[in-house]
Amino acid sequence: MSDIYGILGICLLSFLLISSFFRGRSKRRARHQAEPGSMGEIVGDMASRIASLQEEIFRLRSENEDLRGAQSMGAPPPHDFDEFMAEKMSNEFRERTRLETAMKIMGVTSPWTVGELKVAFRERVKIFHPDQGGTAQQFTELQAAYEELKPFSKPDGAATH
Template sequence: MDRSPLVVGLAGVFAGMTVLLVVLAAVFRDVVVLLVAVPFAGATYLFWQHASGRLRERIREQAAAASRAREADDRGGFGAGPRFGDARTRTGRQARAGERTRGGQRIDPNAPSGPSREEAYATLGLDPGADEASVREAYRERVKDTHPDRGGDEERFKEVTAAYERLTD
């Protein structure tokens, strides 16, 4: 339990106000006063749930249930999400040959994945056999020109990134 004195005090004050308003509504037979008591009762309930730690637990349970539902969607559960053509792993990166995708499909190790090394060097504007520092520098320069956030073409950006990944594997 996380009984903060401030939150418990606020719950007590709002509970007292709720009781007072309900008694006044009963004595004077006034529905308006009873309607004013309803928000106070709701606030009392929320303060007490927070003070007892139940609110935090309920939020965690709902977040865990939503996470489980998302995972089921990613696996292609009933009525949900992508089932085919998603070649990404659980970490969100592109799946490589021999690995499994989110859907559990295995990537064919013999299938060409991305550009060849020669194509990758050409995409980055490098001579074949350039060292890793040159590859990294050329990639950074090309990304500045092709990144979609800087007004570049998204497909070209993906090509540059694929070329860099091929050369740094």
């Protein structure tokens, strides 16, 4: 990974040296741009190559940051990065599914406020409490759904749309 950065750095440094050489000769450069195979055409070609190298540097840096972030979260070494990302996406899917299931149990739609969640919980308790004809398992699931959704509730004064 560092070898790529070294190569890209050398290319960038070469471009900077060449461009500074031609910076003071703008009239000559403008005259040569019209001629095919001229120095202006070569500089233009180099500029486009440098732009693509800069994009590649940006992409590699962001990938490197992702890898470092993943490793700081306890990710396996980079050769297992694809497996790590697949597991992470699977965990995010499970989390979303868990929240959707809790929303169905509670009978709320997103976004909900703290007050709406409490009202929904009290209404469901009247239905699913073991003393009211529900089962202990239904009541336990209701309590778990309430606890699951509580951190994601908006404050009572928040506008819902």
